[in-house]
Amino acid sequence: MTQSRAAWYFAWALLAPAVLYIVIIVAWPLIETVRLSFTNASLRRTYDYVGWINYQKIFDRDFLEIILRTFTWTFFSVLLKMVIGTFGAVLLNCAVPGRHVFRLLTMPPWIVPMAIGIFMWGWMYNGQFGMISGLLQRFGFVDGPVAFLAYGHSAYWATIVTDVWIGVPMVTIYFLAAIQSIPRDLYEAAWTDGASRWMRFRRITMPLMAPAVITMSMLSLIATFNSFDIIWILTQGGPSGETTTMIIDTYATAIGSKKYGEGAARAVVICLFLSLFCIAYFRMTRRLAGTDKA
Template sequence: MFNQRSTTIFAWALLAPAILYIGVIVAYPLVDTGILSFTDASLKRTTNWVGWFNYAKIFNETFAAVIVRTFVWTFFSVLLKMIVGTGGAVLLNAAIPGRALFRILTMPPWIVPMAIGIFMWGWMYNGQFGMISGELQNFGITSGPVAFLAYGSSAFWATIVTDVWIGVPLVTLYLLAAMQAIPEDLYEAAWTDGAGRLYRFRRITLPLLVPSIITISMISLISTFNSFDIIWILTKGGPSGSTTTMIIDTYRTAIGSYKYGEGAARAVLICLFLSGFCYLYFKVTSRIGAEQAR
């Protein structure tokens, strides 16, 4: 009895730092934000309980457009990261001369501080001095300067391209590691049977990469959905709100307009969306694991 109790106490003592960390750093801010979302907290001295008013207020036509824009921005960004990252992993996994050098060259977008990389892209998108606009004019594609960040549609896609550039190295390296874990015997057997490169990729590589693809897709989705730096530095949500996502709108409401209660309600909504993504991820991975165990 004494030994069992001592073991239990020792186990809780080991768990205490993690529990304290989760409670102070994660649980308390979440609970406090949830409570704040039911108030009219702002810069004024008094704070009143308003119930569901903040939630009813954000579900208007304007915020509905922000939600749709966020999902579209996230979808295309994650999709392009997965396509480019998978292609890059396949190329880096191939037996080609200088493979080690190419692997090193994939790292700069990930190593360079994010703000510096985003400022670099901002200069590249500049209509008067930017490299992209200059090259388009040199090749005769455009007759004059193109200010990519001055128009809604081009600014929207420009922020996606920048996010893809930053996120592709992580996807590439993660999938490259997964590819290298695939047994070579499978490829040798397929090659002996006369299977070509495309067939081997479609029948061996891709099916065995599905769990890794789902995992890195979810990681990329969460980081992209919460992406703030890229859009804020490049466009600050403009022009005319064409690049305003939920995280940008939340910042503008809570910090820019000092409407802390309304901002907290938006933050809770973002948390609910991300919790839904995580739930879907665990359901899919558990189903894949059950199928593989059969």
């Protein structure tokens, strides 16, 4: 009994740092955010509990448009990252001269500090002296300067392109590692049987890459859904709110307007959306893989 109790204490002693970290860094801020979401907290020293009023304000017409915009922005960004990252990993895995140099050249968007990279893209999107507008005019595609960040539709896609540029290197390297872990014997046997490159990619590469694709798409989705720096530095949610996503609206409400209660309610909704999507996503992937026995 003494040895069993000592082992129990020793186990909890080993778990204590992780438990403290979860309680202090994760659990307490989350509980505090939920509590504030039911108040009218602001810059005032005192505040009152207002029930579900903050949540009722969320689901008006404007915020429903923000929710839809967030999901579409995330969908296109993650989709492009997965597609470009997959083809990039396949190309980098090819036995061509100088492939190590090409692998190295994929890293700068990931290595360069995010703020610097975003400012660079903001300069390129500038209509007066930006490189993209200048090239379009030089080759005759447009007649005059194009200010990409001045119009809602173009600003929306400009932020997506910037997010894809920043996120593709990590996806590519991750997928490259997954491809290199596939046994070469499978490819040699398929080649001997006369399978084409497309068939080898479809029947060998993609099925064995599936766990890596699922993991990376989930991580990329969470990061993209909560992406703040790119949109805020480029457009601050403009023009006319066309690039305002849920995380931008939450920041503008809580920090910009000093409505901490309403901002906390928006943060709780974001957390619920991501939690529900993760659960549904993993259940769907298990069913597709035939492993869900529920």
